[in-house]
Amino acid sequence: MTKVDISAKPSSRWSEFAIEAFIRVLGFSSIGLVALIFFFLLREGAPIFFETPPGDLFGARWYPTFDLFGTLPLILGSLLVTVTAIVIAVPLGVATAVFIREVAPTWTREVLKPMIEVLAGIPSVVLGFFGMTVVAPLVRTSLGVPTGLTAFTGALILAYMALPTLISVAEDALDAVPKSYRDASLAMGATHWQTIWRVVVPAARSGVVVAVMLGLGRAIGETMAVMMVTGNAARMPLSLDSIFRPVRTMTATIAAEMGEVAQGSTHYHALFGIGILLFLLTFIINLAAASTIFKRRRRGGLR
């Protein structure tokens, strides 16, 4: 207590307590809300696992209007788009982070960093529209595929959306590498490039992994842009050219179908069932990212 008015002592104690309790409730409520959301998901989605035999639930045909709830094409579609997006985004993102942190002169860095953060603020529906009207025709004409609305187009847009997160987190990780590492490497006679590639980036490896995980989490949960550019055909992406064919992702399925579904129907439960699967996937990704961070702390860290 810094300032106590003696005459109002009891009320100030009360108000302090009230504020403390208020903040505590706020703090706990975020945990409570996540738990409530999870229980809600579980309550609405769990029935599908009893209503439909598991063989059908993970079957290859998703025709919800005719009670065929095979989620396999959707799961594979989500994975295909997300993994491709990460394959595109990681080299670009890490290279950009290295450039910003290690190569670029100060004034370039001052310009680039805020610009990249602005990228993160572009609404996904705008990127989706851009993808639908500009990227998709480009993909079709330059690759000679039947339609431009493909998994690859979705991955391009997703990679673009994951980049800002990836770059800023990776840049922070590079920033955390002590100057003494660089000094030592340069003093041993290594060139600037060798220092970056053999010393700084490996030292920041776990931070870069976290960046990739966060980008992955962003990509797998993205809905609007993906729905607009991937074509939403629930086909099994098994052939080699699947990446240049349309796919349907889990998020797009929920978004497209939830609006019109009858509450409490099998289809409704199926959509929430997909929500549970998605929740588990992102949970695993976040857990992996968190455990990487903790491992780094336990090893003593780099700071």
Next chain:
Amino acid sequence: MIQSVLDYVSQALHPFHTIWAGGGLFPRRIALGRRLALRLLAGLVVLSLAGTLVGCRPSPSSASAEVPTATQIIENKGSDTLVNLALAWAEAYMALHPEVRISVTGGGSGTGIAAMINGTVDIANASRAMKPEEIADAQGNGINPVEFVVARDAIAVVVHVSNPVDRLTLQQISDIYTGRIANWSQVGGEDRPIVLLSRESNSGTYVYFLENVIRLGDQDSDLFFSPDTLLMPSSEGISAEVRQNPNAIGYDGLGYVTADQKVLAVAQAAGGPYVLPSAETVNTGSYPISRPLYMYTAGEPTGSIEAYLGWIMGEGQTLVEQLGFVPLQ
């Protein structure tokens, strides 16, 4: 007293029951604080009670009590295909006639007709004619359903403007959408793969197209859209792709088709006349992919319902085209 107040709160805020009633969030060691918390709760209760009382005032029951006889309520329920049009009609009509209140709900044609048979709605919307057994049900209930065609729905099949194909039979469209025909050269076009576009599966147009075009109206058919069909979340999605992709074929309500797409002429059977969709061919029934949209009343309509239906078939038709349907002629 405070206990009962707490019970009230915990019931009112049911989802948060454990948080409020458990008191676990307040540290046990400060008894004073606990009392304060109870007072806060009591204050909240007073506030929420006050809120309920205030909230009660403009409620419908007391509003209708103020105007006891003048308000006429028309209950309107049924087809999801028709629901947007029915809403637009209801809003426009209520603006013209403030003494009439029209409530519109969807749920499907069958739901609406069943509600009309049971006497819970005044007007049932349906995107299909009543089945004989439904009419028998209604007559068993002492109700003689009266049918009104209020608008027509036509589905146009569209391709890229540069596509040389300008006509198809229903059978060819069915084969294209099931994947049996996968190249435009098989129907007289260039050697290009066919890209199938459809609306999302929750759209009424999707179900109609599947049942009447892909399955050619055969109830026992188990044909489906090919899994390669691109499901577009909006009409704009379809037109954007058709506009720029010479491989694409799509379908949509006639009112949603823009000028920069090529509309195909469709024939019922090979050798039959190929007909382009237009208000005229739809109204005469010569364009094969079209259907009338119905409203049903229990017995000949009277009073405000008669006036409303009369308005729909007259002035109300100007709204039909804006919602993607074909007005009556």
